[in-house]
Amino acid sequence: MSAFGLILLVLIGWGTVFTGLPNVVVLLAVAVFGMGVGLLTGTIDPHLMSALPSRIVDLMSNDLLQALPLFVFMGVLMNRLPVASALFRTGIALLPRADASAPVVGIVIGALLGPMNGSVGASAMALARTIAPEMRARHIPLATVQAVIATAATLGVVIPPSLVLILLGDAMLNAHSIALNVSGRGGRVINTQDVFQGALLPAALFVAGALIVTLLAWRRRGPLVVRPKHAPLRMSDAIISALAVPFVGGLLASVTLGYVYPVEAAACGAVVLFAAGIASGRVNRATIGPLLDETMRMTGALFALLAAATTLTLVFRLFGTDRLIADLIAMLPGGDTVAVLVVLAVVAACALVLDAFEIVFVIVPIIVPPLLIRVQDATWVAVLILLTLQMSFLLPPLGYALVVTRDLLKGPASLRAMLAALAPYVAVQVLVLAAVFGFPALTHPVSPFAPPAAAPARQLSPEEVNRRLDDMLPPAPAAPSLN
Numbered sequence: 001m002s003a004f005g006l007i008l009l010v011l012i013g014w015g016t017v018f019t020g021l022p023n024v025v026v027l028l029a030v031a032v033f034g035m036g037v038g039l040l041t042g043t044i045d046p047h048l049m050s051a052l053p054s055r056i057v058d059l060m061s062n063d064l065l066q067a068l069p070l071f072v073f074m075g076v077l078m079n080r081l082p083v084a085s086a087l088f089r090t091g092i093a094l095l096p097r098a099d100a101s102a103p104v105v106g107i108v109i110g111a112l113l114g115p116m117n118g119s120v121g122a123s124a125m126a127l128a129r130t131i132a133p134e135m136r137a138r139h140i141p142l143a144t145v146q147a148v149i150a151t152a153a154t155l156g157v158v159i160p161p162s163l164v165l166i167l168l169g170d171a172m173l174n175a176h177s178i179a180l181n182v183s184g185r186g187g188r189v190i191n192t193q194d195v196f197q198g199a200l201l202p203a204a205l206f207v208a209g210a211l212i213v214t215l216l217a218w219r220r221r222g223p224l225v226v227r228p229k230h231a232p233l234r235m236s237d238a239i240i241s242a243l244a245v246p247f248v249g250g251l252l253a254s255v256t257l258g259y260v261y262p263v264e265a266a267a268c269g270a271v272v273l274f275a276a277g278i279a280s281g282r283v284n285r286a287t288i289g290p291l292l293d294e295t296m297r298m299t300g301a302l303f304a305l306l307a308a309a310t311t312l313t314l315v316f317r318l319f320g321t322d323r324l325i326a327d328l329i330a331m332l333p334g335g336d337t338v339a340v341l342v343v344l345a346v347v348a349a350c351a352l353v354l355d356a357f358e359i360v361f362v363i364v365p366i367i368v369p370p371l372l373i374r375v376q377d378a379t380w381v382a383v384l385i386l387l388t389l390q391m392s393f394l395l396p397p398l399g400y401a402l403v404v405t406r407d408l409l410k411g412p413a414s415l416r417a418m419l420a421a422l423a424p425y426v427a428v429q430v431l432v433l434a435a436v437f438g439f440p441a442l443t444h445p446v447s448p449f450a451p452p453a454a455a456p457a458r459q460l461s462p463e464e465v466n467r468r469l470d471d472m473l474p475p476a477p478a479a480p481s482l483n
Contacts, residue, residue, distance in 0.1 A: 004043075005321025008034045008312070012362070013353045023358055024301065027308035034315045044318045052314055056307050063263065064170050064192065065306075069299040070266035071163045075117045076295050077273040080282050084109055084130045086240035092134065093233035100218035102138060103148040104211060106131040110152025111207050112248055115162040116269060120356065120393060120401050124153035128408040142411040147421035150394060150405040151210055157356060157390045158203040160196035161255040161262050164356045165386065169195040171364045172382045179372035190378040196256045198379040198443035199386055202436050206390075209428035217424060247272065302357060309361030316366055326370035336375045340437070343371050343381075344388045351392030355400055359389065380440040387436060391429045394422060 008030050015026035038044030059065075078084065091105030106127055117123040127149045135145045156162045169192030176190045248269075255265040277283030283291065316322055332339050350363050364385070372378055393401040396418050406418075436442050 002320035002324040004034070004037065005316045005319045005324070008316070017353050023355070024304045024308045027305065027312050027362065031308065031312040031315050034319070038315065038319060048318055052311060055314060056310055059306065059310055060303070062170065064166060067166055067263045067266040068163065068302055069295065070263070070270045071116070072298045072302070073270045073295045074266065074273055075119065075122045076291055077270070077277055078113060078117055079122065079126055080287070080291060081273065081277055081280065083240060083244050084113055084126045086237040087112070087244060088130045088134070089237045090233060090241040100215050102131055102135045102140070103214050103218070106148050107152045107207065107210050107214060110155045111159055112245070114153070114156025115159045115252055116248065117156055119163065120153050120156065121404050123156050124149060124401060124404045124408060127152050128405065132409055141417065141421070142409065143414070143417035143421040146402070146405045146409055146418065147425060148214070149409070150401040151425045153405065154390045154393050154401045155207065157393070158199050158206065158386050160199050161252060161265065164360065165195055165199060166192060166262050167357065167360045168364065168382060168386065171360050172368065172378055175365060175368040176372055176378045178369040183373045185376070187376070190382070192262065193258050194379045195382045197445060198383045200256055201442050201445050202383055202387060202432055205435070206428060206432045209432065210425055213424035213428055305357055306361055309358070312362060313365045322366060322369070325367055326373065329370040329374065339371055339374050340381065340384065343367050344384055347385055347388045348392045351389050351400070352395070352398045356389055377440055380443045383436055383443045384433070387429070387433045391426065391433060394426055394429065396422060
């Protein structure tokens with residue numbers, strides 16, 4: 001019945017695409033269905049399900065998850081405060097004669113505010129509200145506007161310390177711990193800080209590449225037919241920009257370089273933005289209630305998704321799907337390179353129907369531990385997964401960032417025009433992904449010559465891997481005494 005878990009994965013994709021139900025409902029429904037089938041067929045020992053409450057309690061007690069509601073709160077505040085608008089108007093005023101000023105400033109804003117918005121959807125919403133009207137006023141084709149906004153919205157996936165990186169770092173820590181325990185290999189377990197620093201240089205390469213292709217594309221277009229009149233820089237915009245850029249940049253840099261923890265940075269950012277909202281009048285008695293309601297709804301949805309994914313992964317393990325996947329990855333020919341490519345292909349395919357949080361909560365715990373049994377560089381694998389997610393979100397017609405952006409900016413943009421507008425950015429993404437794949441040292445900026453050394457370990461047979469995975473299952477509780 002181990003293959004039945006793969007059927008459950010297909011059901012998740014089908015339910016997400018065709019039912020229209022919330023993702024957490026789909027995950028719980030599939031988990032309950034799988035649990036029922038396992039109990040009816042005798043595949044799952046009912047006593048083992050008693051481990052679920054303790055797993056969820058242990059999960060929720062993770063200190064790192066304290067940053068989750070704070071990042072969500074910052075994202076909600078960003079949509080209420082005029083920070084993005086002020087930054088955009090300031091950038092346009094500083095580049096009054098540059099035809100590519102609007103898309104260039106949009107990408108820079110996406111790189112600066114994306115890690116604080118919390119999600120790709122929130123970034124796309126903020127960018128669509130700020131830079132889309134200016135670009136449309138310049139008679140820039142809608143497909144190009146959508147491509148720029150979708151690309152800028154995905155920058156929060158790879159630029160630390162975004163919410164996706166925090167959650168992936170925690171998932172990679174668990175996956176790496178399992179891989180080290182199963183393989184008997186020594187070495188330091190990866191942490192969130194490793195993922196932050198590993199993603200820094202690839203993210204910088206992508207931002208630089210996106211800016212270059214934007215400038216080249218606008219140079220080929222020639223001068224604008226309609227050049228809108230630029231308003232002079234307002235004092236309020238200059239003050240907001242002068243305060244926001246060093247604060248946000250310093251906050252992100254301090255977390256990435258390890259001077260403060262993500263929870264501390266999230267708390268600091270939330271308090272400062274909240275104080276700025278009160279000072280500007282955007283946050284008052286009338287708006288504080290809806291603002292907190294939206295924060296709690298989004299936070300509750302993420303925690304519910306995490307609990308549902310934990311339930312589902314336990315069902316997978318009880319069916320033995322994790323051992324099946326470990327066997328399949330262990331038997332792949334072609335060495336570690338082929339194994340990594342296969343896992344990245346699975347992540348890319350899942351990203352067409354699942355969002356980043358579902359992939360981190362559901363897919364990573366299943367396929368990454370057996371991969372890390374073969375591949376020792378966990379930081380490299382984590383960064384490759386991030387870059388693959390970002391690329392998948394940009395692939396038409398099902399890329400998540402693209403779908404969200406087209407929904408926000410409706411209009412007569414053909415698929416062919418969208419492909420042409422997105423092609424340069426996707427090409428840059430492919431080049432960065434290929435560079436990181438070919439040169440793992442790019443993910444180790446502190447020690448660029450090699451990943452952390454690990455003690456050599458003998459190659460495990462599939463039977464030995466299965467035995468060690470079985471040993472990690474929760475023990476069945478003792479039978480109650482009849483006396």
